[in-house]
Amino acid sequence: MPTERVSVLKKDTAICIRTTDYSETSQILTFFAKDSGKISAIAKGSKRPRSSFAGPFEIFSYGKIVFADSNKEKLSTLTEFEPIGTGTGFSTLSADLYKLNCCLFATELLNKLTHDYDPHPQLFDDFLQFLQNIQSSTTIKPPALSSEMLTFLILFQLSLLKETGLQPVLNHCVNCKSRYASRDTRYEVYFSSSVNGLICRDCEAAFPDKIRLSPDAADCLSNLKLLTKANTKTLKEIEKLLTNHFTEILGHKPKMAKYVLSP
Numbered sequence: 001m002p003t004e005r006v007s008v009l010k011k012d013t014a015i016c017i018r019t020t021d022y023s024e025t026s027q028i029l030t031f032f033a034k035d036s037g038k039i040s041a042i043a044k045g046s047k048r049p050r051s052s053f054a055g056p057f058e059i060f061s062y063g064k065i066v067f068a069d070s071n072k073e074k075l076s077t078l079t080e081f082e083p084i085g086t087g088t089g090f091s092t093l094s095a096d097l098y099k100l101n102c103c104l105f106a107t108e109l110l111n112k113l114t115h116d117y118d119p120h121p122q123l124f125d126d127f128l129q130f131l132q133n134i135q136s137s138t139t140i141k142p143p144a145l146s147s148e149m150l151t152f153l154i155l156f157q158l159s160l161l162k163e164t165g166l167q168p169v170l171n172h173c174v175n176c177k178s179r180y181a182s183r184d185t186r187y188e189v190y191f192s193s194s195v196n197g198l199i200c201r202d203c204e205a206a207f208p209d210k211i212r213l214s215p216d217a218a219d220c221l222s223n224l225k226l227l228t229k230a231n232t233k234t235l236k237e238i239e240k241l242l243t244n245h246f247t248e249i250l251g252h253k254p255k256m257a258k259y260v261l262s263p
Contacts, residue, residue: 009079010069012036015128016061017107021047029057029078030111031065034124038114041067041076053081060090060103060131090131096139098146098260102153103134105256109157112250113164123163130156150235151227153260157242158224166249169197170221176203180222182215189218191241193248198222209248211241236261 017038018030027043047056066080093100110127114120133152161167172179174197180189188201190210198218204210213221216234220226227235239261247253 008069009066010036011064011066013084013124014039014063014065015124015131016057016059017111019057019059027057028075032110032114032124032127033065033119034121035119037117037119038111039067039069039076039116041065041078043078043081046078053078054083057081058091059107060093062090062128062131090135093131093135099134099137099139099149101256101259102149103131105254105260106130106153106156106160108254108256109160109246112254113160113166120163123159126156126159126163147230147232147235150232150239150260151230154227154235154238154242155224157246166196168245171198173198173200173203175199175206178202180218182219182222189213191221191245193245211244213237213241217241 012031012033012035014031014033014036016029017032020028022028022042025045025047027046029041029043031039031041033039043053043057045051046053061081061083062085063081063083065078065082068077068079090103093103106127110123114123130152134149137146137148137152158167168191170180174192174195178200180198180200188204190199190201190204190207190212191197192199192207192210194207194209198213198221199207199210214234214237216230217237220230220234220238227238230238243254243257243261246257
């Protein structure tokens, strides 16, 4: 007679990337955890006034969690949550609509490109750093495209592609292997999602999905250190390119993309 699997309590450090009301008193949460990867758990009683979780969870809640993992095909049960830092996590992001939209866009991509129980410790660190960078970045009023925030978003998106095994080739032509030559007027450069990387002038005719890059955008993609000095026009061009690339990968345009490029 088969024996029922006993729940195992696990500890981890995690960021809440999705919240869903389950009942009048409980929530179903999706966490991106450093050692466990993406997990879904029910927080029983989290919405009660005297909850042991000190109130309902919000997106971007960040802290140490303890959860009962009985079967990876079923919901885990969150048993403990200890906030890290001030306890407010990244709740102040909601005070700035553009900051919030950038973070929600990054979170949407993170959720769709990662799998349950597939750990990515470096990606966790990069996501945490991204949230911290956005939270501490300069607020733009009235709402407008922020070069600083676009830079943080682009860097995180490239990290996400790298850590999920989708890193694009950005320093040479994917087809003929010729290296990208910065500011070489003879070297027109394109990006093709179908081959996940740069395409040179001599090869571009074979790739109908290619998008031509300006010299500034090509330079930044081949040398990411240049992003911090790029103007808003160049950053917007790169973000449009990445949005198009994620659209091809996912098979649909990310919902939050339009709020980042058109605040």
